[in-house]
Amino acid sequence: MQSKLEQLFSTPPDQNDKFHSNNLKKITRTSEYLIHSLATLGQLLTEMKQGEETPVLRYLVCLNKLAWFARESHSNAPDAPAHFKMTGSPQNQAFCKTAGNLFFSEDYSTLIKINHKSGDFRPSFDSIKWILAILVINETCLPFNLPEVLIIDELDHNGKTIGTHQCSIASIKNWLTTFAENIALTSSLKEQNAETKRVRYALERPRRFAVGDNDDPLIENTKVRRLKFAEDGVPDESNIPALLSSDSPQAATRFPAFGIPSLRLFASSKRPAPLFPEHELNPQQIEKLGIVAPPPLKKRKPERHNFLNSLAQPSESETEEKNSPAFSFI
Numbered sequence: 001m002q003s004k005l006e007q008l009f010s011t012p013p014d015q016n017d018k019f020h021s022n023n024l025k026k027i028t029r030t031s032e033y034l035i036h037s038l039a040t041l042g043q044l045l046t047e048m049k050q051g052e053e054t055p056v057l058r059y060l061v062c063l064n065k066l067a068w069f070a071r072e073s074h075s076n077a078p079d080a081p082a083h084f085k086m087t088g089s090p091q092n093q094a095f096c097k098t099a100g101n102l103f104f105s106e107d108y109s110t111l112i113k114i115n116h117k118s119g120d121f122r123p124s125f126d127s128i129k130w131i132l133a134i135l136v137i138n139e140t141c142l143p144f145n146l147p148e149v150l151i152i153d154e155l156d157h158n159g160k161t162i163g164t165h166q167c168s169i170a171s172i173k174n175w176l177t178t179f180a181e182n183i184a185l186t187s188s189l190k191e192q193n194a195e196t197k198r199v200r201y202a203l204e205r206p207r208r209f210a211v212g213d214n215d216d217p218l219i220e221n222t223k224v225r226r227l228k229f230a231e232d233g234v235p236d237e238s239n240i241p242a243l244l245s246s247d248s249p250q251a252a253t254r255f256p257a258f259g260i261p262s263l264r265l266f267a268s269s270k271r272p273a274p275l276f277p278e279h280e281l282n283p284q285q286i287e288k289l290g291i292v293a294p295p296p297l298k299k300r301k302p303e304r305h306n307f308l309n310s311l312a313q314p315s316e317s318e319t320e321e322k323n324s325p326a327f328s329f330i
Contacts, residue, residue, distance in 0.1 A: 004154070005165050009172070012179035013097075013129045018063065019121040021084040021094035027204045033081040035088070035199055036069045038134070038192035042143030044069060045108050053077045055104035060086045060118075061097040061130045065188040068197075072101060081199065083120040088199040094120070098127035110145045111135070115153035115161075125154050136172045137189050 002010070036044045048055065048071070056072040060083055068087075071080040084094035099118035104111055116128045139146055146169050154163035180186060 004163065005152075005167055005171070008126060008129065009175040012182065012185065013133055014126065015185075017097045017123070017127045017130065019096055019098070019123045019127070021087075021091060021120045022122065023082060023084050023091060023094075023120040027091070027201050030201065030203045031079065031081075031085075032198060032200045033070060033079075033085060035081070035086050035197050037194040037196065038067050038069070038138060038141065039194065040196045041069050043196070044071070045104075045143055048077070049108050051077070055106060055108050057102040057104070058083060058086065058099070059102055059131055060099040061134065062087060063095055063097060065097065065130070065134075065191075066194055067131060067134045067192055069102075083118045085199055085201055088197060091201075096121050096123070098123045098130045100128065100131070104144060108144065110147055111150065112147060113151040113153065115155060117153075117155050117159050119159060122157055122159075128152065132172055133176060134189050134192065136169060137176060137186065138192055141192070 034044075044057075053076060054072065054074045056074070058070045058072050058080065060068045062068065070086055071077050073080040083096070083099045084091055086099075087094040087096065089095070096118075098116060099121050100114065100116040100123070102111060103113040114128065114131065116123050116125060135142065135146065148170075149166050149168050150172075152165045152167050153161050154165065156162050176186075
């Protein structure tokens with residue numbers, strides 16, 4: 001039975017490896033980063049060594065088989081780009097062949113460990129062959145040394161370590177010879193002479209409408225509504241039904257405040273006379289509207305009560321006692 005490493009190095013890197021970014025976090029601020037190639041990686045390592053930063057890097061192999069490197073996030077290090085930002089592509093258009101981390105010795109002189117940990121892409125364990133092939137085939141150009149035995153961490157889909165493998169660099173070199181005839185593949189792995197690239201990601205602002213929409217639907221809707229309100233007017237009396245026409249007994253009266261006809265609900269009701277002089281109407285208006293004056297108030301003669309007389313009058317019990325016959329007992 002083959003071991004995990006024997007299975008890993010039984011085939012060349014898979015040309016179909018292509019992992020899409022699943023990072024859905026909104027970009028909350030504008031940021032710029034320098035992403036180094038293998039040819040300029042020495043500059044980044046020197047800066048990190050001078051700043052006494054943790055000797056850990058992020059790596060990514062893009063679809064063009066170029067290896068890119070950047071800082072890892074640490075409290076004592078400058079801001080680091082997410083793996084998808086190392087591509088320079090928009091968040092929903094970022095792809096890679098593999099991605100993960102490189103761990104160095106304290107003096108940055110030797111590579112110690114490698115993994116394929118990336119929360120953005122979550123590449124497979126087999127995809128780690130891309131970065132291993134690039135590092136070993138370009139060993140003479142590296143700004144650090146390769147160890148005799150390299151530690152390779154195997155992670156599950158959630159980024160949890162499920163296995164740690166010790167792989168000799170000699171075995172990786174032997175693996176490279178198994179597909180040496182594939183000139184196109186080996187040549188692309190050796191071409192790592194790209195310049196440092198600068199990537200920029202701007203703050204994402206919420207957009208209510210799709211790109212290319214010239215008219216704001218809200219404004220357009222407001223205009224339409226205003227036009228409709230402007231067209232509203234007094235309805236034509238010729239279109240009013242017969243029950244509401246002026247010839248019917250219950251003629252509609254027009255209130256100037258509203259500018260629309262209004263039907264009296266109760267034809268037999270009489271309107272009271274105005275209480276204030278300024279509201280008085282002329283006799284013709286009174287007759288037309290059927291306003292009647294309220295009946296005069298009846299004057300009642302106030303009753304006078306004599307307090308002393310009310311006190312002098314006997315109560316009902318006293319009256320009954322007085323009128324009842326007297327009984328004598330022997």
